[in-house]
Amino acid sequence: MKMNAGIITEKMEATKRFYTDVLDFGVTFENEFYLLMHTPGHQAELSFLLPNHPTQQPIFHTPFEGKGMYLTIEVDDVDALYAKIKEKGIAIAVEIRDEPWGDRHFSIVDPNGIGIDLVRYTAPTED
Numbered sequence: 076m077k078m079n080a081g082i083i084t085e086k087m088e089a090t091k092r093f094y095t096d097v098l099d100f101g102v103t104f105e106n107e108f109y110l111l112m113h114t115p116g117h118q119a120e121l122s123f124l125l126p127n128h129p130t131q132q133p134i135f136h137t138p139f140e141g142k143g144m145y146l147t148i149e150v151d152d153v154d155a156l157y158a159k160i161k162e163k164g165i166a167i168a169v170e171i172r173d174e175p176w177g178d179r180h181f182s183i184v185d186p187n188g189i190g191i192d193l194v195r196y197t198a199p200t201e202d
Contacts, residue, residue: 079111079119079120079121079122080121080122080146081121081122081123081124082121082122082123082124082139082144082187082189083123083124083125083126083135083136083137083138083139084123084124084125084126084138084139084186084187085125085126085138086186086187087110087123087125089186090110090123090185090186090187091105091110091112091123093185093186094112094121094185095112096163097160097163097165097183098114098115098148098191099115100112100113100114100115100121101113101115101117103120107125108124108125108128108130108131109122109123109124109125110122110123110124114148121146126138139187139188139189140188141187141188141189142188144189144190145189145190145191145192146189146190146191146192147191147192147194148191148192148193148194149194149195149196150193150194150195151195152195153171153179153180153181153193153194153195154171154179156193157171157181157193160183160193165183166183166184167181167182167183168182168183168184168190169181169182169192177196177197177198178194178195178196178197179194179195179197180192180193180194180195181193
């Protein structure tokens with residue numbers, strides 16, 4: 076089984092620029108109403124769809140309203156990514172930090188209001 080999350084948005088161009096410029100995603104497929112993107116290692120995909128498109132069924136018409144969704148992206152070097160994103164002037168929603176359960180992470184927000192948690196998972200240390 077394979078899955079990709081889809082977001083219905085009017086902000087297709089801003090979304091494409093954000094994911095390619097900030098997170099180095101690539102474009103797998105694109106047409107006038109649909110955009111399928113992949114992570115740098117092609118391990119996961121994320122799709123975007125214009126709202127109210129006549130080729131789509133009504134269930135896929137209503138645009139996302141910017142609340143109640145987040146993405147978690149696991150990376151090998153969260154500190155390097157944090158520095159790169161800071162250099163680009165992207166607003167940081169949650170500053171880089173270590174959590175007691177072992178994660179090191181920070182968060183940003185995409186043009187659609189989706190929170191993106193960028194994390195390096197590590198097992199917590201035993202004291």
